[in-house]
Amino acid sequence: MKDHLMRIASQFALEGAIRSIDPLGGGFINDTFIIRTEGEAPDYILQRKNKNIFPDVPAMMENIRKVSEHIARRVAAEGGDPAREAMTVVPTRDGALCHCDEQGEFWAVCVFIADTVAYDKADSEALAEKGGEGIGRFQALLSDFSEPLAETIKGFHNIRHRFEQWDEALKRDAAGRVASLGEEIGWIESRREETMAFWRLVEEGTIPTRVTHNDTKISNILFDRAGRVLCVIDLDTVMNSTSLNDFGDAIRSYCNTGAEDDPELDRVELSLPMFRAYTRGYLSQRARQLVQAEIDHLAFSARYITYEQVLRFLMDYIDGDTYYKTTSPDHNLVRTRAQYKLLQSMERQYDAMCAVVRELAEEYK
Structure with missing residues (x-):
């Protein structure tokens, strides 16, 4: 599995050498992994998108790109930090927004936003x-x-x-x-x-x-x-x-x-x-x-x-x-x-x- 994930990750235009790829979270729909990189390069989120739920993954990724880029532009115009206040989709090395592997599974990558807090439930x-x-x-x-x-x-x-x-x-x-x-x-x-x-x-x-x-x-x-x-x-x-x-x-x-x-x-x-x-x-x-x-x-x-x-x-x-x-x-x-x-x-x-x-x-x- 690790070799397979490395092959998948290598298809994307990542900065820095890959140090590790590990499972992240326990989502019910997609399989999610975190890619840790060497040096000053950002880390990344790698996901296998569930094509049974989302039958047109490329179209879904195009939606995500459009919306994320729009938010990033708005944040920048307001003086915020688009790298932290908007998702950043990472394309494949040939410019696609997702990669289809030999089993017909679709994979996508976005930049991991570090030093954040998330909650499972609103308890207050x-x-x-x-x-x-x-x-x-x-x-x-x-x-x-x-x-x-x-x-x-x-x-x-x-x-x-x-x-x-x-x-x-x-x-x-x-x-x-x-x-x-x-x-x-x-x-x-x-x-x-x-x-x-x-x-x-x-x-x-x-x-x-x-x-x-x-x-x-x-x-x-x-x-x-x-x-x-x-x-x-x-x-x-x-x-x-x-x-x-x-x-x-x-x-x-x-x-x-x-x-x-x-x-x-x-x-x-x-x-x-x-x-x-x-x-x-x-x-x-x-x-x-x-x-x-x-x-x-x-x-x-x-x-x-x-x-x-x-x-x-x-x-x-x-x-x-x-x-x-x-x-x-x-x-x-x-x-x-x-x-x-x-x-x-x-x-x-x-x-x-x-x-x-x-x-x-x-x-x-």
Whole structure:
């Protein structure tokens, strides 16, 4: 394996001699390694991109290049350090953005940003606020981005597409589970129209399409040693969609008092203080750039994304657990119920969530 990695790394235009290549992290999608170099040369991140999730890796890497270079230009214009505040894609020696090996696997390299801090979970309101600031700044730096981006994952966060998949899954009933899921299926169907109404606002342009990250967990934000937001990383899912998707998905992960697959539903609630903290950080960067329709639907986006996740977990359970990794026969059903409990908590606290958004939007405008 080490020799294979050395051969892969040698295809890229790296500075300095390679000292070592070691696994980094435990990602669920890509295989990630850190390349350590000799002397003053930078270190690098080497990744095997998952072509099952991303069927067009070259197009994905072109998205990453465009977005990273735009952010770097904006950071430089503001007097910042683009080498630390933007990702830098490293091309192959022949100028390509990725390398395809003899097994047909795709590999890509970016510069490793040294002396940074990352977190697996936002466990305080202060950190939640910083997370909101990080994603808000990422979107703000791309507010004037106008180049086309490829759709790297078809129908991502597109509820019309998800309903088409859902209806087909119910008809197939591949695992013979539909008959026992009347209550859970009712959860989905009773909210179908309100989520489609939201999505129609995106389709017709009332809620504008912008550049979105689409994986806004806090582990994708790098901080400096002083706690300042440096850079948003892991740009594989960067696409065009509504900014609200990034906000809603962050709220789903940051503000849940329980686990995504918590079997003890009493532990699962939306933390309103964490919601306020994240929203404060986000709107400190974005309030002046969002149109009123985005402000008006910011709180609803958390319900929308959480609902979509209920649907996707239940759909995978109906299909026989073919998409998400599971650790027990009913794991996807446990996930479904936990996310539904979170959705119910959001619905109960929705008026308070909207009030928080209105207050902070006015403060930062």
